[in-house]
Amino acid sequence: LVHSTDAGLSWRWMDQAPLLLMVAFGDGDTVAGLTPDGQVHTSTDAGQTWRATQLLAPDAQALYASGEGKNLEVVVANSRTVLTSTGGQPFQPVR
Numbered sequence: 001l002v003h004s005t006d007a008g009l010s011w012r013w014m015d016q017a018p019l020l021l022m023v024a025f026g027d028g029d030t031v032a033g034l035t036p037d038g039q040v041h042t043s044t045d046a047g048q049t050w051r052a053t054q055l056l057a058p059d060a061q062a063l064y065a066s067g068e069g070k071n072l073e074v075v076v077a078n079s080r081t082v083l084t085s086t087g088g089q090p091f092q093p094v095r
Contacts, residue, residue, distance in 0.1 A: 001033075003047055018050055024074075026065035032074045034063055040074055040085075055085055
């Protein structure tokens with residue numbers, strides 16, 4: 001993961017970040033990311049530090065996040081369904 005604080009003029013590696021295939025901002029500081037094996041990681045400081053969650057989405061093809069803290073909603077889509085999780089609860093199909 002790389003990070004820019006000057007609108008993309010320069011970039012720096014985020015040494016503490018896990019290897020992420022997709023990331024989505026829930027708000028200005030809250031971020032959700034997916035590792036290659038589908039584990040969801042979250043950050044509450046714009047990606048400076050990360051926390052692994054119990055959420056798994058191994059075949060996700062798209063990621064969306066909205067909100068922050070206990071209201072963080074993580075949505076993933078694969079070739080068959082769309083799943084959502086709010087506040088770290090297990091993924092459930094969107095109905």
